[in-house]
Amino acid sequence: MRIITISREFGSGGREIGKRLADVLGFDYYDSEIISAVAKNKGLDKEYVELNLSNHGWQNVPISFRGTIGSTAYIQSSKIQLLIEQKRVIEAIAALGKDVVIVGRNADVLLREYNPFNVFVCADTETKLKRCRERAKEGEVYTDKQLIRKMKYIDKTRAKTRALMTGTGWGERDAYHLTLNTAGWEIKSLVPIVAYFSDLWFRGKE
Amino acid sequence: MRIITISREFGSGGREIGKRLADVLGFDYYDSEIISAVAKNKGLDKEYVELNLSNHGWQNVPISFRGTIGSTAYIQSSKIQLLIEQKRVIEAIAALGKDVVIVGRNADVLLREYNPFNVFVCADTETKLKRCRERAKEGEVYTDKQLIRKMKYIDKTRAKTRALMTGTGWGERDAYHLTLNTAGWEIKSLVPIVAYFSDLWFRGKE
Numbered sequence: 001m002r003i004i005t006i007s008r009e010f011g012s013g014g015r016e017i018g019k020r021l022a023d024v025l026g027f028d029y030y031d032s033e034i035i036s037a038v039a040k041n042k043g044l045d046k047e048y049v050e051l052n053l054s055n056h057g058w059q060n061v062p063i064s065f066r067g068t069i070g071s072t073a074y075i076q077s078s079k080i081q082l083l084i085e086q087k088r089v090i091e092a093i094a095a096l097g098k099d100v101v102i103v104g105r106n107a108d109v110l111l112r113e114y115n116p117f118n119v120f121v122c123a124d125t126e127t128k129l130k131r132c133r134e135r136a137k138e139g140e141v142y143t144d145k146q147l148i149r150k151m152k153y154i155d156k157t158r159a160k161t162r163a164l165m166t167g168t169g170w171g172e173r174d175a176y177h178l179t180l181n182t183a184g185w186e187i188k189s190l191v192p193i194v195a196y197f198s199d200l201w202f203r204g205k206e
Numbered sequence: 207m208r209i210i211t212i213s214r215e216f217g218s219g220g221r222e223i224g225k226r227l228a229d230v231l232g233f234d235y236y237d238s239e240i241i242s243a244v245a246k247n248k249g250l251d252k253e254y255v256e257l258n259l260s261n262h263g264w265q266n267v268p269i270s271f272r273g274t275i276g277s278t279a280y281i282q283s284s285k286i287q288l289l290i291e292q293k294r295v296i297e298a299i300a301a302l303g304k305d306v307v308i309v310g311r312n313a314d315v316l317l318r319e320y321n322p323f324n325v326f327v328c329a330d331t332e333t334k335l336k337r338c339r340e341r342a343k344e345g346e347v348y349t350d351k352q353l354i355r356k357m358k359y360i361d362k363t364r365a366k367t368r369a370l371m372t373g374t375g376w377g378e379r380d381a382y383h384l385t386l387n388t389a390g391w392e393i394k395s396l397v398p399i400v401a402y403f404s405d406l407w408f409r410g411k412e
Contacts, residue, residue: 122379173328173377179385185410193406197399204395 002027002099002202003116005108009171010154011128013182014121015103020191022101025198030093031103037089038082053082083165104158108176109166115205117198120176125151127183177201208233208305208408209322211314215377216360217334219388220327221309226397228307231404236299237309243295244288259288289371310364314382315372321411323404326382331357333389383407 004021008014015031022029039046087110093100094111108118125148132147159170173179178197214220221237228235245252293316299306300317314324331354338353365376379385384403
């Protein structure tokens with residue numbers, strides 16, 4: 001059983017690397033599937049779970065949800081419940097014993113005992129902006145300044161969640177086997193080499 | 207002409223990767239050769255230049271040298287002269303137009319216009335301690351605590367020198383194409399894959 005985890009800065013292309021890597025290697029792939037499972041297990045709306053967990057802090061939960069639930073304190077506590085459920089889902093994925101690529105959600109630390117191969121994907125701001133623009137949903141009208149603020153906010157939330165759940169730093173170089181900067185690369189061209197790298201790692205551990 | 211630069215945490219094995227990489231690729235290799243050239247050009251003792259530039263701050267210059275020169279302010283200013291000479295030496299190496307691996311000394315930033323492939327090598331403290339122990343000169347009697355202090359001090363000096371000369375951060379993930387964590391690897395096994403990675407990079411830029 002081999003587990004590859006991909007942590008990434010927002011907009012760096014980490015998710016695409018993860019997806020392509022899973023395709024190339026024939027591994028199962030988990031990303032938003034984890035959110036779906038958490039939502040299902042908790043009997044909640046997927047969008048609500050995603051807003052709360054995935055990228056956005058509780059500050060961003062729409063007013064309509066806030067109204068329903070009542071107080072900020074409740075939302076905070078509910079977020080922690082969701083994180084605990086997310087942790088359970090990730091552990092259950094590992095317990096299946098299959099080869100997997102997991103994107104985000106601190107799987108590298110949560111599944112430490114399985115000796116996963118851990119990749120962090122980053123890029124400079126300009127590269128990430130360009131990527132966000134190319135992948136923007138139709139009708140999205142962020143200015144560069146707004147997009148940069150969004151990227152920073154999401155990464156900051158990821159760092160906070162990581163600190164909360166694992167007590168370790170997010171994006172700190174010695175927490176990952178490999179830190180990849182996608183600036184100047186075509187994402188596709190990086191995939192075979194990351195696959196080879198991980199293979200080398202797993203063969204060394206056999 | 208292809209330039210590979212290796213920046214590294216003290217004790218991480220970055221120098222060994224650089225040396226082996228140059229051997230495998232048939233590139234010229236520069237590391238302490240740069241110090242020798244600076245010393246020669248300035249008519250100074252190599253050990254003196256090394257103490258001043260390479261790893262140690264002016265605080266560590268032996269009393270005997272301090273005595274000769276007179277004042278701390280003079281040593282500081284002399285250090286800057288040495289850094290300027292070092293910059294000249296690195297630019298002269300690049301101007302030769304040959305394929306090279308350069309270890310340390312901010313060559314990644316100084317030679318930015320040549321579009322080098324930039325690698326940062328790191329490891330966790332335990333791995334670095336082990337490596338330092340294995341490579342200790344005979345009669346070296348540091349405690350773990352002393353060694354850790356030394357490692358931190360050297361890395362801090364490198365970060366300071368980088369900030370001074372380039373205005374950029376040291377070890378920041380988006381400043382390098384690749385950040386490699388040597389923990390759990392045999393250094394030798396990493397070399398072919400870094401060679402392949404750099405080759406992919408240079409072919410993409412042709």
